[in-house]
Amino acid sequence: xxxxxxxxxxxxxxxxxxxxxxxxxxxxxxxxxxxxxxxxxxxxxxxxxxxxxxxxxxxxxxxxxxxxxxxxxxxxxxxxxxxxxxxxxxxxxxxxxxxxxxxxxxxxxxxxxxxxxxxxxxxxxxxxxxxxxxxxxxxxxxxxxxxxxxxxxxxxxxxxxxxxxxxxxxxxxxxxxxxxxxxxxxxxxxxxxxxxxxxxxxxxxxxxxxxxxxxxxxxxxxxxxxxxxxxxxxxxxxxxxxxxxxxxxxxxxxxxxxxxxxxxxxxxxxxxxxxxxxxxxxxxxxxxxxxxxxxxxxxxxxxxxxxxxxxxxxxxxxxxxxxxxxxxxxxxxxxxxxxxxxxxxxxxxxxxxxxxxxxxxxxxxxxxxxxxxxxxxxxxxxxxxxxxxxxxxxxxxxxxxxxxxxxxxxxxxxxxxxxxxx
Amino acid sequence: xxxxxxxxxxxxxxxxxxxxxxxxxxxxxxxxxxxxxxxxxxxxxxxxxxxxxxxxxxxxxxxxxxxxxxxxxxxxxxxxxxxxxxxxxxxxxxxxxxxxxxxxxxxxxxxxxxxxxxxxxxxxxxxxxxxxxxxxxxxxxxxxxxxxxxxxxxxxxxxxxxxxxxxxxxxxxxxxxxxxxxxxxxxxxxxxxxxxxxxxxxxxxxxxxxxxxxxxxxxxxxxxxxxxxxxxxxxxxxxxxxxxxxxxxxxxxxxxxxxxxxxxxxxxxxxxxxxxxxxxxxxxxxxxxxxxxxxxxxxxxxxxxxxxxxxxxxxxxxxxxxxxxxxxxxxxxxxxxxxxxxxxxxxxxxxxxxxxxxxxxxxxxxxxxxxxxxxxxxxxxxxxxxxxxxxxxxxxxxxxxxxxxxxxxxxxxxxxxxxxxx
Numbered sequence: 001x002x003x004x005x006x007x008x009x010x011x012x013x014x015x016x017x018x019x020x021x022x023x024x025x026x027x028x029x030x031x032x033x034x035x036x037x038x039x040x041x042x043x044x045x046x047x048x049x050x051x052x053x054x055x056x057x058x059x060x061x062x063x064x065x066x067x068x069x070x071x072x073x074x075x076x077x078x079x080x081x082x083x084x085x086x087x088x089x090x091x092x093x094x095x096x097x098x099x100x101x102x103x104x105x106x107x108x109x110x111x112x113x114x115x116x117x118x119x120x121x122x123x124x125x126x127x128x129x130x131x132x133x134x135x136x137x138x139x140x141x142x143x144x145x146x147x148x149x150x151x152x153x154x155x156x157x158x159x160x161x162x163x164x165x166x167x168x169x170x171x172x173x174x175x176x177x178x179x180x181x182x183x184x185x186x187x188x189x190x191x192x193x194x195x196x197x198x199x200x201x202x203x204x205x206x207x208x209x210x211x212x213x214x215x216x217x218x219x220x221x222x223x224x225x226x227x228x229x230x231x232x233x234x235x236x237x238x239x240x241x242x243x244x245x246x247x248x249x250x251x252x253x254x255x256x257x258x259x260x261x262x263x264x265x266x267x268x269x270x271x272x273x274x275x276x277x278x279x280x281x282x283x284x285x286x287x288x289x290x291x292x293x294x295x296x297x298x299x300x301x302x303x304x305x306x307x308x309x310x311x312x313x314x315x316x317x318x319x320x321x322x323x324x325x326x327x328x329x330x331x332x333x334x335x336x337x338x339x340x341x342x343x344x345x346x347x348x349x350x351x352x353x354x355x356x357x358x359x360x361x362x363x364x365x366x367x368x369x370x371x372x373x374x375x376x377x378x379x380x381x382x383x384x385x386x387x388x389x390x391x392x393x394x395x396x397x398x399x400x401x402x403x404x405x406x407x408x409x410x411x412x413x414x415x416x417x418x419x420x421x422x
Numbered sequence: 423x424x425x426x427x428x429x430x431x432x433x434x435x436x437x438x439x440x441x442x443x444x445x446x447x448x449x450x451x452x453x454x455x456x457x458x459x460x461x462x463x464x465x466x467x468x469x470x471x472x473x474x475x476x477x478x479x480x481x482x483x484x485x486x487x488x489x490x491x492x493x494x495x496x497x498x499x500x501x502x503x504x505x506x507x508x509x510x511x512x513x514x515x516x517x518x519x520x521x522x523x524x525x526x527x528x529x530x531x532x533x534x535x536x537x538x539x540x541x542x543x544x545x546x547x548x549x550x551x552x553x554x555x556x557x558x559x560x561x562x563x564x565x566x567x568x569x570x571x572x573x574x575x576x577x578x579x580x581x582x583x584x585x586x587x588x589x590x591x592x593x594x595x596x597x598x599x600x601x602x603x604x605x606x607x608x609x610x611x612x613x614x615x616x617x618x619x620x621x622x623x624x625x626x627x628x629x630x631x632x633x634x635x636x637x638x639x640x641x642x643x644x645x646x647x648x649x650x651x652x653x654x655x656x657x658x659x660x661x662x663x664x665x666x667x668x669x670x671x672x673x674x675x676x677x678x679x680x681x682x683x684x685x686x687x688x689x690x691x692x693x694x695x696x697x698x699x700x701x702x703x704x705x706x707x708x709x710x711x712x713x714x715x716x717x718x719x720x721x722x723x724x725x726x727x728x729x730x731x732x733x734x735x736x737x738x739x740x741x742x743x744x745x746x747x748x749x750x751x752x753x754x755x756x757x758x759x760x761x762x763x764x765x766x767x768x769x770x771x772x773x774x775x776x777x778x779x780x781x782x783x784x785x786x787x788x789x790x791x792x793x794x795x796x797x798x799x800x801x802x803x804x805x806x807x808x809x810x811x812x813x814x815x816x817x818x819x820x821x822x823x824x825x826x827x828x829x830x831x832x833x834x835x836x837x838x839x840x841x842x843x844x
Contacts, residue, residue, distance in 0.1 A: 020711060024569045030748050031568060128566070134712040136566020143565075144550070144558020146453060147446045147732040272697040272704075272718055280714075282694075289442060289725035290556040294704075294718035296694055303711035310569040320742055326452050 002035045003317040006066040008088060009079035010043040010051050012302030013102055013129070013309065017076065020306045021313075022055050028310070034317050042066045044079075067092050074316055076309060077101040086110055093117045093125075100312040102129035102305060108203035112216045112327075119324055126312025127323075131204045132157060132281045134304035135297040136311060141211055142323045145287050150212040152286040153251040154267075154420060157204040159279030159299040160188045160195040161227050161247040165264075166277050169235045169244065175228065187279050197226035198247065198262040205249035209260055213253055214328035217260055223335035225263040234345060234415060237373065237386045238266050243343070244274040245417065259333040266343050266419040272296070273422065284422065336395040341370070341419040344389065346404065347382040347411040354409050355385065361403045362389070365396040382411045388419065424457045425739040428488040430510060431501035432465040432473050434724030435524055435551070435731065439498065442728045443735075444477050450732070456739050464488045489514050496738055498731060499523040508532055515539045515547075522734040524551035524727060530625035534638045534749075541746055548734025549745075553626045554579060554703040556726035557719040558733060563633055564745045567709050572634040574708035575673040576689075576842060579626040581701030581721040582610045582617040583649050583669040587686075588699050591657045591666065597650065609701055619648035620669065620684040627671035631682060635675055636750035639682055645757035647685040656767060656837060659795065659808045660688050665765070666696040667839065681755040688765050688841040694718070695844065706844065758817040763792070763841040766811065768826065769804040769833040776831050777807065783825045784811070787818040804833045810841065 005021065007014055021028075021036055029035055041052040042060050052059035060066055067075055067088060075092040077099060079085050085106050092099050094117070101107070107114065107130055118125045128138045132155075141150065156162050163185070164178040173181075179196070182188035194200050202224045209215050227247050238245050243266035252259040267274050272294050276282040281299030286292055298304035348354045355372070362369060373386040389397075397416065405412035427443065429436055443450075443458055451457055463474040464482050474481035482488055489497055489510060497514040499521060501507050507528050514521050516539070523529070529536065529552055540547045550560045554577075563572065578584050582604055589600040601618070604610035616622050624646045631637050649669050660667050665688035674681040689696050694716050698704040703721030708714055720726035770776045777794070784791060795808040811819075819838065827834035 016711065020569055027571070028569055031564075135715060136562040139566050140558040140562055142453075143737065144561050144733050145729060146736045147442055147450055148729050149449070270697060270699075272694040272716075275692060275694040275697055277692075282716075287729070289438065290729035291720040291723075291726045292702075293557060293720075294694075294716070296716035296718070298713040298715075301713070304713045307567060307570050307709070307712035311566050314568045315565065318742070320740070 001033060001317070002037055003073045004037050004039040004071050005074050005076060005313060006040050006042065006069060006072040007038065007076040007078065008042045008063045008066060009077065010041060010048040011078060013305045014043070014078040015051050016302035016306035017078065017309045018051065018055055018057070020310055028314065032314055032318065034314060036313060036317065039069060039072050040066050063088050064091065067095060067097070072097060074098045074100055074313055076313065077103060078309070080105070082106055082109060089114060090117060093121050093123055096121050096123060098124045098316045100126040100309055100316065102309060104130040104200070104203040104207060108206040108219065111207065111210055115324065124316045126316055127207065128312045129305050129308035131207050132283060132295070132297065133299040133301065134307050135281060135283070135295050136308065137283055137295050138211060138323070139311065140295060145290055148287040148290045150285055150287045151253050153208060153212065153249065153283065154273060154422065155205065155208065155249040155283040156246055156273065156276045156281055157249050157283070157299070158195055158201045158247060159281055160192060161201070162276060162281070163187050163279040165227060165230065165235070165245055165247065168232055169239065172232060172236070174232045175230065196228055198224045201247060201249050201262045205251065205260060205262060208249070209251060209258065210325055211323065212251065213258055213330060214325040215258060215330050216327070217332050221332050222260045222262065227264050229415065230264050231415070233384060234343070234417065237345065237384070238343065239269070240373070241371070241388060242269050243267060243419065244269050246274065246276070248420065250420065253330070257331045257333045259338055261335060261338070264417050266417055267422055271422050338394045339391045340394065341391055341421070342389045342397055343417045343419055344387045345415040346385045347414070348385050349409040350377055350379055350381060350383045351409060357407055357409070358385070358404055361400050365400045367392040367396055367400055423455060423739070424459055425495045426459050426461040426493050427496050427498060427735060428462050428464065428491060428494040429460065429498040429500065430464045430485045430488060431499065432463060432470040433500060435727045436465070436500040437473050438724035438728035439500065439731045440473065440477055440479070442732055450736065454736055454740065456736060458735060458739065461491060461494050462488050485510050486513065489517060489519070494519060496520045496522060496735055498735065499525060500731070502527065504528055504531060511536060512539060515543050515545055518543050518545060520546045520738045522548040522731055522738065524731060526552040526622070526625040526629060530628035530641065533629065533632055537746065546738045548738055549629065550734045551727050551730035553629050554705060554717070554719065555721040555723065556729050557703060557705070557717045558730065559705055559717050560633060560745070561733065562717060567712055570709040570712045572707055572709045573675050575630060575634065575671065575705065576695060576844065577627070577630065577671040577705040578668055578695065578698045578703055579671050579705070579721070580617055580623045580669060581703055582614060583623070584698060584703070585609050585701040587649060587652065587657070587667055587669065590654055591661065594654060594658070596654045597652065618650055620646045623669060623671050623684045627673065627682060627684060630671070631673060631680065632747055633745065634673065635680055635752060636747040637680060637752050638749070639754050643754050644682045644684065649686050651837065652686050653837070655806060656839065659767065659806070660765065661691070663793070663795070663810065664691050665689060665841065666691050668696065668698070670842065672842065675752070679753045679755045681760055683757060683760070686839050688839055689844055693844050760816045761813050762816065763813055763843070764811045764819055765839040765841055766809045767837040768807045769836070770807050771831040772799055772801055772803060772805045773831060779829055779831070780807070780826055783822050787822045789814040789818055789822055
């Protein structure tokens, strides 16, 4: 069975997909009986013609001409960003073509519209590569766990921020130095805000929310914190307390509400999720009845991601049904109502009675302290006091902190990081 | 679309599958459009009729009557063992029925015959549940990594042995005490040889060898060591050297040969595979171009495993092609030719010159020492000397050990455990 493919966007991933489809053609055909043929490659930059020439396939700079080609069965969109990717995908679906995309920003923003058009046109949208690069996570959840309810997700979904936090802890360097290393490695952009502020993780969490719960959340309502306020001091204190700091996408479902959040989190050392090193991604799930599952692998990069794109191309070519979740009515939990344990670091004057005033405020808001660490003693100077709390409501914690940060003995702002004991 | 299922074997898994198919019927139908109907349940024991009655489905003790039922689309075999499971599966395929099975012993022994009949009859054999219980590993490899070459596999495929090794290290108890704990927990049988001697792991490795390389190895030729010779002493020494002892299934492919082995292995602490605790299973893969991947989850148990069985039922009901690997010609590497680093523990008399005689023998066989640990000093008594070697050929190591174990200052046999630095 011959299936013809058109690829739009010849960046790292696009070039790797084209290359892999050629190189592994006979392997894929042996395994699946499919003959996958690249009908045409497209990039708006003319100099990319060389990629096509090397692979001996036609090239165009006109994406629409490729989308209009009646011979093409699957349009692979790998340009990223919202426009013109959105226009291309919608046009492809309108013309009854299947779509494969790695575009998390687009799906997070316009997924509802895209999947509803796909449903109407009875076409598939493959998006394995949009979350966790090479990990077959979408297929594992949608097919492997087809009879399961996913109840909790803890995901390290962004390799850049994981690399930065990992390097800070490993080499005992500060945030800026770790960012510089990531940039040197090509893992962080010159303006790395999308990664560092958690936006990229939020995009991927939004897609997982649709996949697991049938809910497209409004992204502004999902509490999202990045890692720029994490200091080396916090990472070292956490380690002493047997925790590691990771930027997590968290989703928890109870009866009719889901709690979605993106923020730095303390997780216990010794849990496999905490051993996600360098720029790897990992997702830890609780599903019923399958139990606890963890998936780990490369989160980005042309070659690794090409594996997921091709897996989608093969599934769609074999006429497997696309993934279509019926939308469900579930409320998004307000982060103020979320309960969590907290790591808090105060910078306080080393003076008698300081701990008493902090504890009094916490107690008045029913926040109970699990442990306190205060090591350095420098009379008359600000020194760190680190506390771990028992479970407390976010709202109470915010109130307590506002009061504590007003104490004259405290150098505000105090640092708080939520804990998940997994 | 209605698909009718017959289930043979109402043990833990069979009962959980029947229960889940009933309980999650509407969830499955919403997600897939399928109406999965249990046509009949079968168990040779009459008392299992109660299971069927509770679920309001017909019951029989006659497996063949169920296999002959023309209404049934998929036969689910969950009785385990070689016979009569083999007979039932072959008969089902002959009658052009699809099969789903969790039977690793049967597939490892008669997989070639079963898959070749399935191919002839154009029917599917689903076996997700045969390796790593709830982890969607088979689907991830066969579909998620459809364009990839798997080059290395390191698998913790048996929960019982992982539990025993984990407990020994965690609670500092000896092998027998840990086995007793596993038995008390219902994780180990009264005669737990199949697990402890590595046979169950070997069965699963055999299935992965077919899936990843297209090779059904002759099981007698796969070097298989269990964990009964692992002492608490070794686990503690390994930990001090920053390693953990795990029973691994190992597969490595180079050009035309595959190296398949099952044995206790030292792996580095801090690698996510080493954090596989309790009775969890995990598989760490190197695939090209996807890169390094890890899958982790429940390896057994009725409810978790039922998730994988149902995932197969759904895939087959949606007319997805079964997995069929073309058999490949690859030689099995002889374990004597395998190169590895080694952990060696000698029990030696604490006497001048002992280390010199050991080192001389190792050097004569070109085995070079990476580190030596000798802590206790008890003049005139046997004390442990622990060495880590650089990479050495298995054959040289065996020769060296034979010589060393003949030294009058050595209390034989010496302990060796291979190291994989992952």
